[in-house]
Each structure stands twice: as structure tokens, then as C-alpha cells.
Amino acid sequence: MDITEQELLKRAKEGEHDALEQIFRHHLDSAIRLAYLITRNWATAEDAVQEAFLQAFRSLHSFQDDRPFKPWFTRIVVNKAKRTKDRLDRGHLPYDQEEVNPHRIFSPEEHALDKEGVDTLFSAINRLDENHRLPLLLKYISGLTEAEIAEALGIPPSRVKSRLYVARQRLKKHITKLKGGGGDAKI
Amino acid sequence: MQRFDEQITETLRAKSEWPGSADALWGRISSDLDQPRSKWRRKRLWVGMATAATIFLAFMIHTMLTPLPPDPPDPQFSRLASPEAFSLFMVPEEIQTVLPGEEVQIALGSYFTPEGDDDRDLRLVIWRSLHSEEVLVEERLLEEDEILGQSVLWVISPTEPGLYRFVVEGTLLTEGERMTLAAEQTIRVEGKEEDAISENDQP
Numbered sequence: 001m002d003i004t005e006q007e008l009l010k011r012a013k014e015g016e017h018d019a020l021e022q023i024f025r026h027h028l029d030s031a032i033r034l035a036y037l038i039t040r041n042w043a044t045a046e047d048a049v050q051e052a053f054l055q056a057f058r059s060l061h062s063f064q065d066d067r068p069f070k071p072w073f074t075r076i077v078v079n080k081a082k083r084t085k086d087r088l089d090r091g092h093l094p095y096d097q098e099e100v101n102p103h104r105i106f107s108p109e110e111h112a113l114d115k116e117g118v119d120t121l122f123s124a125i126n127r128l129d130e131n132h133r134l135p136l137l138l139k140y141i142s143g144l145t146e147a148e149i150a151e152a153l154g155i156p157p158s159r160v161k162s163r164l165y166v167a168r169q170r171l172k173k174h175i176t177k178l179k180g181g182g183g184d185a186k187i
Numbered sequence: 188m189q190r191f192d193e194q195i196t197e198t199l200r201a202k203s204e205w206p207g208s209a210d211a212l213w214g215r216i217s218s219d220l221d222q223p224r225s226k227w228r229r230k231r232l233w234v235g236m237a238t239a240a241t242i243f244l245a246f247m248i249h250t251m252l253t254p255l256p257p258d259p260p261d262p263q264f265s266r267l268a269s270p271e272a273f274s275l276f277m278v279p280e281e282i283q284t285v286l287p288g289e290e291v292q293i294a295l296g297s298y299f300t301p302e303g304d305d306d307r308d309l310r311l312v313i314w315r316s317l318h319s320e321e322v323l324v325e326e327r328l329l330e331e332d333e334i335l336g337q338s339v340l341w342v343i344s345p346t347e348p349g350l351y352r353f354v355v356e357g358t359l360l361t362e363g364e365r366m367t368l369a370a371e372q373t374i375r376v377e378g379k380e381e382d383a384i385s386e387n388d389q390p
Contacts, residue, residue, distance in 0.1 A: 017217070020217075020220070021213060021217070024213055024216065025209060025213070028209055028212070029205075032203075032205045032207070033199070033200070033203035033205065036203050036205065037199065037202075037203050042205070042206065042207065046207055046212060049212070050212060050215055050216055050219075053216050054216060054219055054220065055289075055290050057216075057220060058220075058290075058341070059290055059341055059343070061341075062341055062342065062343070075287075075288040075346075076288065076289075079286040079287065079288055079289055082286070083286060117194070117198075118197075118198045118201050118202070121194060121195065121198040122198050122199075122201075122202050125195070125198070125199070136195070137199065140192070140195045140196045140199050141196075141199050141200070141203065153346075154287055154288065154345075154346025154347060168191065168195075171195070172191070
């Protein structure tokens with residue numbers, strides 16, 4: 001955690017509304033993306049993130065200053081998102097349809113990548129089981145280190161390392177298979 | 188490998204572009220933060236406080252009506268505020284079921300303690316039930332500002348699924364009065380035990 005965030009957290013603990021908002025804006029992007037990739041429904045992802053921020057802010061008094069904020073907060077987001085996903089899985093809420101919006105403006109990331117390649121890789125990621133998909137999301141969306149992922153998921157760092165390795169291998173294998181078995185996957 | 192890492196990041200980002208508004212979401216959060224807790228939550232706090240008061244009353248009546256043994260075999264029974272003794276008279280409570288890392292509230296009971304009793308630092312002790320035995324998971328001292336003026340203590344549940352008992356115990360001096368705090372809450376942390384990694388999973 002950098003000095004700025006430590007200072008922000010200190011001010012937030014003292015009840016400064018502005019500091020809470022800055023923390024919210026700093027962590028919103030990765031939190032909402034992560035929640036959506038877990039729940040696959042924007043409305044419930046927003047609910048999960050809202051609940052996660054509220055819980056984090058209300059628990060700030062018990063948060064130790066010397067610990068990094070992001071893994072702690074990410075764990076709350078994951079828990080909230082998984083709980084809402086359980087409701088989705090039970091059929092109480094619909095998954096968002098992944099239909100192509102004809103008026104949709106493509107992101108710079110999508111322009112930079114081959115569109116078909118994005119879809120293939122995304123489909124492969126979604127085929128991973130949760131034990132391998134979650135560490136992947138925490139690494140590539142939340143930007144956590146392996147040690148931070150271990151803290152966020154409550155598993156040993158060695159297990160995070162092996163799961164990330166296995167996840168990447170499975171993705172490559174899946175893509176290679178789709179491309180007809182041709183060499184190293186280039187998506 | 189680095190190129191593949193970048194492709195994963197770019198793919199995930201491309202597929203998770205939020206169509207919502209940060210301002211609107213902050214508006215909802217900010218409004219919730221400014222409001223007092225919900226009626227149900229406040230009601231739960233009152234229920235917790237009422238339960239703690241009932242338990243305390245039952246404990247005091249029992250203590251007054253039961254003479255202390257002349258020569259207790261175990262020194263722990265000589266302590267009026269012994270949490271072990273306190274727990275003997277706890278009304279069976281509902282087990283809270285939570286997710287790993289979720290916030291848990293423990294209703295606090297407190298009562299004035301006469302001079303001469305053992306002073307014990309305020310602490311939170313977490314026990315885990317394993318094969319009909321209890322294993323100490325964590326013991327940490329509590330800061331007075333975590334407790335003072337609060338009717339509940341908020342703690343984060345353990346990450347390992349299982350059955351846990353949270354115990355708060357200790358004495359503190361506030362405005363010249365010695366007070367003993369005691370609370371106990373059983374928590375079930377949901378989830379499966381971590382699966383063992385197969386040989387194929389090793390890098």
C-alpha cells in the first residue's frame with residue numbers, strides 16, 4: 001500500500017467522507033469488473049460491489065493500518081459476488097445475455113485484439129472451474145500478486161502458483177484444440 | 188508467456204466493461220453510509236443486547252443463590268467473572284452461518300466487577316471445533332476503543348470453513364468503574380474444505 005492510500009485510510013477511519021469517496025473511486029474499476037466476471041450479471045455485480053464497499057467502510061475501524069487494503073477488500077468483493085452468484089445459480093435471477101449490441105462501441109482493447117481471439121479466450125476462461133478461474137481473475141483483473149491472492153482466497157501461496165500455472169496451461173490447450181492443434185496458441 | 192498474460196488481461200477487460208455510472212453507485216453507497224443502520228439491523232442489536240442482559244441476570248441470580256465450594260479443585264472456578272463459568276449459563280444461541288472472511292457481530296455483555304477479582308486484559312479468543320475437540324485458532328488483545336460505547340464487536344470470520352466459537356473476555360476500567368466483559372458466539376463458516384491438488388496440477 002502506498003503512502004497516499006495509507007493517508008486516505010487514516011482519514012477515512014476518522015470519518016472523512018471525501019476520503020471514503022476517493023477510496024471508492026480508486027478501487028471501483030477492478031471491483032466491478034471482478035464482481036461481474038463472477039456473477040455474469042451487471043445488476044447483481046453492482047449490488048455485490050455496493051455491499052462490499054459498505055461492509056469495508058463500516059469495518060474500517062478494525063482494519064489494521066499495516067496490512068494492504070486491496071487483498072482484504074478483494075476478499076469481501078469475492079464473497080459478496082459469490083453469494084449473489086449462488087442466487088443466480090439457483091435460478092432466482094437471470095444471467096445477462098451476451099448478445100452483440102449492433103450500436104456497441106468497441107473498446108481500445110478489443111480494437112487491439114482480434115475479435116474472434118477475444119471470444120475464444122474468454123470462452124476458454126469461462127470453461128475453467130472456479131478453483132482455477134478465481135485466481136486468474138484476481139491476478140489479471142484485480143492485479144494482485146500471488147501472495148495477495150493467497151491472502152484474499154485463504155489458501156497457501158504455493159497453491160495459488162500451481163493453480164495459475166494449471167489455468168494457463170488449460171487455456172492454451174483449449175485454444176490450440178480449437179485452432180486444429182497447430183503449435184503455440186496465438187490468439 | 189508475457190504476451191499471453193497480456194492477452195488474458197486484455198480479453199478480461201474487454202469483456203467486463205461496466206455500462207453503469209460510478210457517480211450513481213457512489214450516491215447509493217454514500218446515502219447508505221449516512222443513514223443509520225436498517226430497522227432490522229437495529230432490531231438485531233436490541234435483540235442481542237436483551238439476550239446479553241437476560242444471560243447476565245440469570246448468571247447473577249445463579250451466582251447469588253449458589254454458594255461457592257469451600258475448596259475448589261480448579262482455581263478457575265474461584266473467579267467470579269470466569270468466562271468458562273459464564274458460558275455454563277449461556278442460553279443456547281443460534282449459530283451464525285457466514286462466508287469465509289465475512290463480517291460477524293458478537294453481542295457484548297458487561298457488568299460491574301468488585302475490587303479484588305482477577306484483572307484480565309480484554310481479548311478475543313477464537314476456537315475451532317475439530318473432531319469433537321476445540322483447537323485455539325487465534326487470540327488477540329482488543330483495543331478499548333473497539334469495545335467502549337459499543338454493544339457489539341465486529342470481527343472478520345476465518346477463511347477456513349468450519350465451526351468456530353468466538354469468545355470475548357476481560358476487564359476494563361471505565362470512568363473509575365471496573366467492568367467485566369463477556370460474550371460468546373458460535374459461527375459456522377460455509378464452504379468446502381480445500382481440495383487436495385492432484386499431481387497433474389503441480390507446475
